[in-house]
Structures are given as structure tokens and as C-alpha cells.
Amino acid sequence: MAATKPLKIVLFLGTVRENRLGLRVAKFMQNYLVKTGHDVDFMDAQELDLPLLKKPLHFYRDQSEAPPLLVDLGQRVKTADGYVMVSGEYNHSIPPALSNLLDYFPGSSFSYKPSAIVCYSPGQYGGMRAAIQLRALLGEIGCLSVSNIFGIPQANKSLDEEGNPQNDHMESGAKRLITQLDWHAHAMRNHRESVGIPK
Amino acid sequence: MAATKPLKIVLFLGTVRENRLGLRVAKFMQNYLVKTGHDVDFMDAQELDLPLLKKPLHFYRDQSEAPPLLVDLGQRVKTADGYVMVSGEYNHSIPPALSNLLDYFPGSSFSYKPSAIVCYSPGQYGGMRAAIQLRALLGEIGCLSVSNIFGIPQANKSLDEEGNPQNDHMESGAKRLITQLDWHAHAMRNHRESVGIPK
């Protein structure tokens, strides 16, 4: 498998809060993905600064009338081989900055590809309740979330501000998750290239 | 019960999308609530135009530094007796404009009060998947959602643009839901007035 073209992974960070912990989680995952040979495209809700969704990309009949940033993002989402979602948890639910970002794009851009959920919290449950809601959302948009969910409790202690791991669980957790993502991403990419996708 | 002070209900509409169906649902519920003697405070995410949440109201140590609009909204949320949530469904999940609005306020403002979920969709499932996620969110912020969920499939046919019902199910559905909300709102208000709330 040596000469395999790298997997293109879009890494979503869905929080715009002051002092957000998610950035250190995203940095850690970005580092891990680069280190393990992925082609990483980092989409940070804060940097993108998209407003609450008034009109998704696929609702513009004439795509030339859509905001250029959105068209560009849509193209990058569409050409990815898989997705990593870095999600906090607000009130046991998906952070609105994350669902808002994902809702901009049509399900067809995500379909027949896998996704991986990394959830975190400052507390002990690691954002697992939001992760389960996110699994429902990801299923609906077509990028099936792999079995493992990488939960990071006490994210402020597990990672420093640059995303450097502060304990041994971080590397092994990322490895377990990304191994599953890679397997499914290769399986699906091979099959897309071999037979296309339905319809 | 004739002289009972009216229940103060905050009615949340959580969508800012172009051509949103939710407005007709909210108008219908507003009319129903007014007609049945409630004191209704309508909070429309589109009119409020709050950005994606950077800092919730309760994270300002000095409340005088918080945006005046937010302080005013917080006061209105806090003094309500109950809540009605009008929720669409985006990708089987809570519309981000709704979770974003609710996340601005502390759980303590919602606690020991009931809430009621009205969900809708243009399709046949009436937004029920988002409603279930919303039940989790409402539980966490403290306003327990009553048993009944009022689902409105094909909302574009069930209500006209002014929120006038186009079939018999609308009135009976609203009645079932609001009867449960009222019962719990009175039970909890009486108990708050009688013994206060814990801690």
C-alpha cells in the first residue's frame, strides 16, 4: 500500500467561544493527522466567521451568486475523503457553531465517506452526550461516523495550549480513532473510484 | 382559579433561514397562547439577530459590561413561568439558531419551570428527531419538557403565512400540549412561591 495517495481529511472545529478549549484539541488532531500521513484541511468556525445560516450553499440555484468563500469551502468539503469533527458540548448538545457550519453544505458533499468524532469537555464526561447527537447529524448528511468516539475529559489538563498531549491516553486514543477512519476512508474511496456512487 | 395571575410564557422561535416555515408556527402558537389567557413574550432569533455565541450572559462577571439587549433578554427569561420552543429540524438535529439563542442564558434562569416543544417540518416526520435532541437540551438547562411533543408535519400546508390553521389537528394539538404546560407551570409556580427553590 506504500504508494497510496494520501487521504484528504477535512478537520472541523466547531466553536467560536472565548477561551475555547477546542482549539487545543483541534491542534492536537491536526498534528496527529499530519504526522500519520494525511492531507489535512483545517476548517475553524472562528476563522471562517460564517453567520447563523440564512441560506445553505445548495439553495443558490445559480452557484455564481453564492458567496465565493462558501463556494470554495463547499469544493473542499466535496473533494475530501473523510472528516474529523472536533466537538465540545453545550447543554448536552451539539455546539451551534458546529452544526451551523455543517448545515451550509449539501449532504451529497459528505456522502459515501466516513467521519470521526472527537469530543471534549472540561468536566468528566468528555462531551459524550453531544457526540451522540452528532452521530445522528453525521448519519443524516451521509458521512457515517466510525464506531469509536474519542472522548477527552478534562481537556484543559490533557492538552496544553499548543495541543501537546499531557498524558499517554491522547496518542493511543487518536490512534484508535484514526485507524478506524483510515480503514473506512480507504474502503469507500476505493469503491467510489471503482464503481462510482449510487444514482 | 378565576383570579389566578396569567402565566408568563416566553415563546422561542429558533430559525433565521430565508423562507423559514417556523414563523407561521410561532404565529399560530402565539395566537393560541394569547387566546387562552397567557402573557406571551415572543423571542424571535431572526429579530434578535444575536451572533454565534462568544460569551454567554452569565460569563460576564460584571453584568453592567454585558450587552444591554442580552441583559434585558436574560431578565425576561428569568421571570417567565414557562417556555414554548418552536423548533424546525436541520439534519435530524436542533437548528443552530435555537440552541445558540438558548445557550446565551444560564440554566438557573430556566430551572424549576416547564417547557413545551413544538416541532415542524415540510416533510412527514414533523421534526421529531430534532425534538428529541431538544428534550435533552431542555432537561439540562432545567426547564423540563412536558410529555407531549406537538409535531407538525407538512407545516407549509397545515398553516398559512399568518399562522392560521388549515386543518383541525392544529387546535387540538396545541390544546393538548398547552394543557400539559399550564398544569406543570402552575404546579411549579405555586411551589416556588410556597417554598422557593433548592439552595
Next chain:
Amino acid sequence: MAATKPLKIVLFLGTVRENRLGLRVAKFMQNYLVKTGHDVDFMDAQELDLPLLKKPLHFYRDQSEAPPLLVDLGQRVKTADGYVMVSGEYNHSIPPALSNLLDYFPGSSFSYKPSAIVCYSPGQYGGMRAAIQLRALLGEIGCLSVSNIFGIPQANKSLDEEGNPQNDHMESGAKRLITQLDWHAHAMRNHRESVGIPK
């Protein structure tokens, strides 16, 4: 409030597995509830030994043809003031022994009363994913789950086999949960006694 009649609480334990951890959680909660003045009725799925549900109690048109055990249980459920659910987590979901037990009874028996969720696991997430599913089930049958969810990670270390707490979090966790349950149970019982229930 000195002379208030004790709250009658049905405590459900929904597991029949060999070496189940749930029994120590249920014993702990039973002790806590008794100690704090509740009238506790413990329903243990293992002791009851009900089979997978073929016919719920309310589907017998002639109740005299229903199994006497079921009729008796139904009466006890119906006359309770509130419920405590002790739930493990199987595959991120509600243990079937718990949903199976609850499904035997009509929603009308649970309605207009509160419930409290105690979840546990041998691992670090304390059964929180099952708890969220359970919140949906409890909402539907009418006994609204209070805001707090008492999650017990590493239940095998937190409690001994007799349900004795092995750390300080157990008592404070139970207190937070049951304080909320009591408040809602009193609010709803007072209101039931004052105005009855709808319809």
C-alpha cells in the same frame, strides 16, 4: 413542612445480568432514600423475572385476566409520587431489562410525576449515553426527568457490594439529585391534590 406525608418513590433497577454492578447502586440509592425520609418501593427486574414483553398491562381489556403480579406492580407504580431509575448502559443504550420493565405499564400511571436518573458504568463515562436515551423514554411515559443526572463512573470502585459509598462524591451526588426530585414531587403532588390532572 414537618407533618408532610412521606413521598412514595418506586426505585427501578433494570438489569438481570450476572455480576451486575447495578445492585450496589440500587442499594446505595435505597439507603439514601430511606435515610432521607422517603417511602421506598424497590422493583428489581431480576427478582420480578418478567419475560420480554408480549402484552402490556393496559392491553388486557379485562384486568382480571392480567397476571396478578403485573396488576399488583401496576398499582404500586400508579400510586407512587415519583420514580428513581437505576440504569446501566449497554452499547450506548438503555439496558433492555429496564425498558422492558417500564414498557409493561401505561403512561397514565407515570404521568404528572417526576423521575430521577442514576446511571453508572465500570468505565469513565458513567452510563451517560444511556441516560440521555432514558430521558426520552421517561418524557414519553409522562414522568419528567429532573435536570440533574447522577452519573457514577467506575461504579465498582465507588460503591462496595452492599452499596456503601467509597468516596465523598456519592452522598453529594445523591443529595443533589434527590433534592430536585423531592422538590418536583411535592410540587406535582400538591397540584394533583389541589386540581387533579388534565382530562
Next chain:
Amino acid sequence: MAATKPLKIVLFLGTVRENRLGLRVAKFMQNYLVKTGHDVDFMDAQELDLPLLKKPLHFYRDQSEAPPLLVDLGQRVKTADGYVMVSGEYNHSIPPALSNLLDYFPGSSFSYKPSAIVCYSPGQYGGMRAAIQLRALLGEIGCLSVSNIFGIPQANKSLDEEGNPQNDHMESGAKRLITQLDWHAHAMRNHRESVGIPK
């Protein structure tokens, strides 16, 4: 693709209730799967008559001490290429007969394969709330549920007792779902045969 070996699909029916509607749904799906060239293995919770789970198959250290029926079922689950879940909805949740059946087997038997959800109800929401819980369970055991969920409202009218469709939506609904299942099942089988599975 003419000479491709048929996909082996285990079709689970998870209800043992009197007058269960699920049997007609399962018959319909069985017919559809056979007609479209699948090798179908139908596992009906009622016929299997397994009790509430005391000990899962993988908890027997010595598999020769496990009940022979369970060992046989486990082998059939393990060698499948994909799964179809026929699920009703009890109290907005997964029917216990379904979760109970699935919980008997280790996640490793389901892993790196896809699953498809068919949900139904006598009412208008088609069991969609249970389906979403089931998506969480299926994710955890490793058989990722495909994006489409085939919901059948008013199942008593949509299918006769032999599973014959009574409207045009049934065939098109089954086709949409199974097309997605097949695509993923082939993608994953090819990849399993090519590189094995992780670890």
C-alpha cells in the same frame, strides 16, 4: 460485477409482542432482499425466544459452555456482510426485544460492516425516534448505519399480513435503503478481503 458472490445479510426482527406489526415489515424486507439477489438470514426475536440477557456470548470464557443456539447465532452474525434492523418504537425508544438480541453478541462480530434501519409504527412518525437511538447502538457495536432510514408510518395500512406492499412508497423506500447498504457492504467486504481489519 455479474459474478460477485451474493451479500450475506442478517435480517433482525426485534419484537415479540402479540399482534406485532413488525412481522409484516420483516417479510416485506425479506422478500425484497431475496428478490434483489441477497443471501438472507432471518433472525426473529420471537422464534429465537432468548430470555433477557444474563450473559452475552463473549462472556463465556470457554465457548463450549455457551448455549449451542447462541454459538450458532453468533457464527451467523459474524460471517454476515451486513445487517438490516426491523425496529418498532416503544415509548420513543428501541424495543427491548431488539436491543436484547443484539446485546448477546460481541461488537467484533458486527464491526467493519454496514447496517440499515427499517423503522415502523401504526402512527404517523414511523418509529423515527427509536431509529435514532438505534443508530447510536449500531455505531457502538461497529456496524455503521447507512445514511437513509426507511420509516414506515401506518405500517398496518402500508403492508398486508404477508408483507405485500399496499402503496408505491414501499418498493421505492426499500430500494433507496438497500442500494446504500449494498454499496457500503461491497466497499467494506472488498476492503476486508484486501487488507483485513485493524488489529
